Amino acid sequence: MMEEICAHIMDITANALSAGAHYIVISIEEDHERNLLATRFNDNGKGMSEEMIRRVTDPFFSTKTGKKVGLGIPLLKGTAETCGGTFSLTSKLGEGVDIFATFALDHPDLPPLGNLKETIIVLIVGNPDVDFSFTYTKDGNKFSLDTREIKDIIGDMPVNHPEVVKFLTKFLDEKTIFV
Amino acid sequence: MNLEDLKKIREKAEKDIELRQKKTRIKIVVGMGTSGIAAGAREVLKTFVEEISNRNLLDVVVTQTGEKGLASQEPMIEIFEEGKPVIVYGNIDKKKAQGIVENHIVGGRPVMEYVIEAK
16 A cells, blocks of 8 residues: 555556646545545556556456556555455546546544645646646535646746746645645 | 645736746656656655755756666656667666756766667
8 A cells, every 4th residue: 555645646646647638627526524635646648458457456357368467456455345345447548548536534444635736736837748637626615726726827838947936836835725 | 745835826927028938958757667766766756856846947848757767777868859879778777867967968968878768
């Protein structure tokens, strides 16, 4: 199991990036009243065939090709199922991947969320050619950020320019939802 | 800070030649596969992002990549610099990352004790 939910976020995103995604939607919802943590990942990468889906979600399934499959998806599925939640993955070749995983917030084995603010910044800055849409909802408070909006403003100034990185850091630091 | 402030930053960068992005001199690539992430690669990536923006290094970029294939030495990073061998560092943490920026990226001297390969 990963030590933080944010590590799962990094890992699932890394899969989307290796599948050639250039737009990745990540949403995280924490709702204490419903005792629910829900995470959704949607990308526009090359997607997965049915066989590939079986391979990444069933650790006992193997094929003769021996092609390497990352551990990110089985790890997330394992954490969700261990922590009283659910996991689903839908995909078609050429149509990206949609992953939805939930967790019971009060489950003793649920890893802490981790530093979401930092995760958002490293994903944006470390992948300047990829667009991200982040939504974080915590008990009714909502934060959202779409890098396409940022890039519309900065034009040909790259998103990893030191001044833009400083802006993003301050912008997120001021959001009380991350405290 | 809001998107209006970002517009001002953009306008300032347009006028101020000092703030313009320069041709990339050094590229730092951080391995972000499952094992790298589990070993703390995000913190390493964040440290590089922070150091580079705080020092206003306009000719250095840091990006992430997938599994590096040497799980035992994660977090791993590679430094690409034109005309020089690629330097691979292993077992990097926040403090080592700061040292690499100071000595290698700014000072031009690779930190030999963390180097696992030069290719």
